[in-house]
Amino acid sequence: MNPQQHCMIYFCSGTDSERLDWFRTINIAGEKLTDQELRNAVYAGPWTADAKRYFSKTGCAAYGLASDYMPAGCSPIRQEYLETAIDWHAQATGLDSIEEYMSKHQHDADAGELWHYFQSVIAWVKATFPTRRKEMKNVKWGELFNQFGTKRLNPTKLEQEVARLMEDEDVEKKSGIYPYVLDGDERHLNIRAFSPNMRREAYEKQKGKCPKCTGENKNKKWELDEMEADHIKPWHEGGKTVGGNCQMLCKDCNRRKSGT
Structure with a gap:
C-alpha cells in the first residue's frame, strides 16, 4: 500500500507588501524564486502577463533588442530583464520602488508604456554610443537615459573620449567611462590609487609636512x-598615477581640494 502523501496549503491575506514579505519567508524549498518572480505572483494581472510577453520568455523581444547592453548572465527567464526595465521606468516616473510601480500598473490592460520606454532607452544608447564594447553590459543605461536622454549630445566627441579612456591604464573601472563622459564624476572610474611605496616616498620628501596647510598647521x-595621496597634476588634466605626480596632503586639505 502506498503511503499517503500530504501537502500543506498556505492561505495568505493582507496587503500586497505583506503578501510579498510572506512569500519571501516561505521561499525556501527547491530552486528559490527570484525577487521579481515573487513580485510577479503578488501583482498578477493583465499588466504583468503582457509585460512577461515582452521581457520574460526565451528569445523575447527585449532580449533580441538589448542583449548587448544587459549584464552578462542576465536572464529573461529569471525575470531579470523585466526587473531592470521596471526599475529604470519607476525612477523615470518618480516612483520609489519596483513594488510601487507594479502596484500602480497591476490592473492596466497592457504593458505597452513600459515596452516603449525600454525601446527608447536602447535606441538612445545605440545612437549616443554606436561603437559596441563588452563594457557596455555593466552600465545602468536607464538611469543615464533618464538624466541625459533629452539633452543634445555629440556622439562623435563622446566616442573619441570613450576610446581615449579605454586606453588609460589609470582607469580601473572601464564600464564607468560611459557615465563619466556624460556627468564628469571621476568616482565612476575607480582611478588607480598611488601605491604604498609612492605614498611613502612622497611623505619622506615632504618631511611629513602638508604643502597646502597654512596658519598654525603650516609647519x-x-x-x-594622517595624510592622503593626491595627484599634483589632476588626473582629468592628464596627470598620471606615478610617483613623480604624487603629493601627500593632510586629510582636511585633500578633501577641500577634491570638494568632498
Whole structure:
C-alpha cells in the first residue's frame, strides 16, 4: 500500500507588501524564486502577463533588442530583464520602488508604456554610443537615459573620449567611462590609487609636512596615516598615477581640494 502523501496549503491575506514579505519567508524549498518572480505572483494581472510577453520568455523581444547592453548572465527567464526595465521606468516616473510601480500598473490592460520606454532607452544608447564594447553590459543605461536622454549630445566627441579612456591604464573601472563622459564624476572610474611605496616616498620628501596647510598647521609634521595621496597634476588634466605626480596632503586639505 502506498503511503499517503500530504501537502500543506498556505492561505495568505493582507496587503500586497505583506503578501510579498510572506512569500519571501516561505521561499525556501527547491530552486528559490527570484525577487521579481515573487513580485510577479503578488501583482498578477493583465499588466504583468503582457509585460512577461515582452521581457520574460526565451528569445523575447527585449532580449533580441538589448542583449548587448544587459549584464552578462542576465536572464529573461529569471525575470531579470523585466526587473531592470521596471526599475529604470519607476525612477523615470518618480516612483520609489519596483513594488510601487507594479502596484500602480497591476490592473492596466497592457504593458505597452513600459515596452516603449525600454525601446527608447536602447535606441538612445545605440545612437549616443554606436561603437559596441563588452563594457557596455555593466552600465545602468536607464538611469543615464533618464538624466541625459533629452539633452543634445555629440556622439562623435563622446566616442573619441570613450576610446581615449579605454586606453588609460589609470582607469580601473572601464564600464564607468560611459557615465563619466556624460556627468564628469571621476568616482565612476575607480582611478588607480598611488601605491604604498609612492605614498611613502612622497611623505619622506615632504618631511611629513602638508604643502597646502597654512596658519598654525603650516609647519606641522603629520603622521603618514594622517595624510592622503593626491595627484599634483589632476588626473582629468592628464596627470598620471606615478610617483613623480604624487603629493601627500593632510586629510582636511585633500578633501577641500577634491570638494568632498
